[in-house]
Amino acid sequence: MAKVLHDRQKEILKTIVELYLKNDKPVSSDEVLENSNIKASSATIRNDMQKLQKLGYIYQQHSSGGRIPTDSALKIYFQMIKDAYNQEDTHIDIPKKYKFYDLNLMFQSLSELISNTLEGLVIFEYPNPKYVYITRVTVTPLMETNNVITILTNLGLAVSRTVEIYGLPPSKELENILNNGLVGKSFHSLFMFLSAPKFETEDLRVTNFIEILGHLTSEFNRKKYIISGLEKIISQSIPDLEAIEALASMVENDTIKEGIFKLLDFTDDIEILFGEDLNSKALKKMVFFYTTYKLNADPLGRVLFITQKYCNYEKNYYFLREYISRLSEIISKNL
Known part of the structure; x- marks a missing residue:
């Protein structure tokens, strides 16, 4: 205390x-x-x-x-x-041009921008599936034996998977079935449906429909994080090899990242932790900045920025606060 x-x-x-x-x-x-x-x-x-x-x-x-x-x-x-920030109302001047595009590209561009500007490792957590709703499904013939099914969402995230057409209706009919069954539903509700006990059926259409849902939801769940900037820490003048190994393991292993994110609150402001707060001796010289991006008032996901403990806290705070709040504003304005 x-x-x-x-x-x-x-x-x-x-x-x-x-x-x-x-x-x-x-x-x-x-x-x-x-x-x-x-x-x-x-x-x-x-x-x-x-x-x-x-x-x-x-x-x-x-x-x-x-x-x-x-x-x-x-x-x-x-x-x-x-x-001081809240009292002085001091903000970074960022052009307020809102142009909505694929959220994957927004995450990737912003993570690279933060990493390059602040010189550290950035980890974006993918949006909470409770707030990702399906807006449209398209089915596109790819070859004689395959279709590409693409789910479009309210956040601009697109999920695609190639499936064999065996046992499926023609592409347009399949597209109508999927739109009628999925539009307006969240990915969270799909996860819940697929995890519930299934009734036995010999109807191949039902079996194939459930299989398609499984493919598409697993594709959504496959990529949980967007990561940039490990090389920024590696290239710093006096690298800590133990810390680099720990961070490299974090980048490669989703289980490690999940363990860290479980310790992070959903916060309106920027907060910090140190390696010792995470019981990590290897990362004792590192600081973890974290915050939340939102869809209006709903917390979509968290952003984690990791850099050397003795860094420019003022610059990091101003930059992260402005850009993550702007990300939330862009998402909320365009949906």
């Missing part, structure tokens, strides 16, 4: 964090005085720094050295940034 700090101690802590993030070296009491507007003596500053150290917000590598901020200090500093 965070201890209550008075205003001067907060300002000292803020100065220590900012100087350490800027210079990547321990901060002395003299540097705090030189780089802040604090009206106090050097002895008072040193006394407050000793209190901050006892509370676990800063530490010394050597008894005669300067101080380094801990994870707890970084969390307080990040909250200061959030509070």
Whole structure:
């Protein structure tokens, strides 16, 4: 539980964090005085720094050295940034041209933009199937023995699967059957239907219809995340091989990602966690920024951004908040 700090101690802590993030070296009491507007003596500053150290917000590598901020200090500093953002109403200027297109492309483009700008790993969680509704189904003959069935959704996500035509009605008739049975239904309702006990039937049409649903829902569920930027962390000047291995495993293994996302709340703002919060020694030098993108008031999915712990928190906060809120706005305006 965070201890209550008075205003001067907060300002000292803020100065220590900012100087350490800027210079990547321990901060002395003299540097705090030189780089802040604090009206106090050097002895008072040193006394407050000793209190901050006892509370676990800063530490010394050597008894005669300067101080380094801990994870707890970084969390307080990040909250200061959030509070200042809400008070000052400072926003990044982004052109407000709304053009709806495939949500897959939006995710991919935005994840690459965030990764390139903020230099880290981005993981977009696919939309909650409860809010993905089918708007149209098309059946297109591909070859003599195959059709391509495509489901279009309210979010602009398209799901396609090639199926054999054996045992199926002609393409136009099949398209009408699928539209009559599926339009207006959510993928969540399809998952529930397919997971329920099935009644026995010898009607090949019913059996084939259920099989088609299984193919299409498994295709929707096949890709749960869009990921960009592992190379950004790998290419940083002093790579941590243990961290890189842990992040590479996270990228490759959906089970690991699911375990992390289960720990993340659906939040209106940007929140942070550190590797030690996730009980990961390998990722102790990493910070996890996370937030939620929405369809109006409904939480569609979460966005996770991972980078080095000692980073530009202000830039990361402003950028993530503006772009993810803009994504939610685009989705909500165009549907």
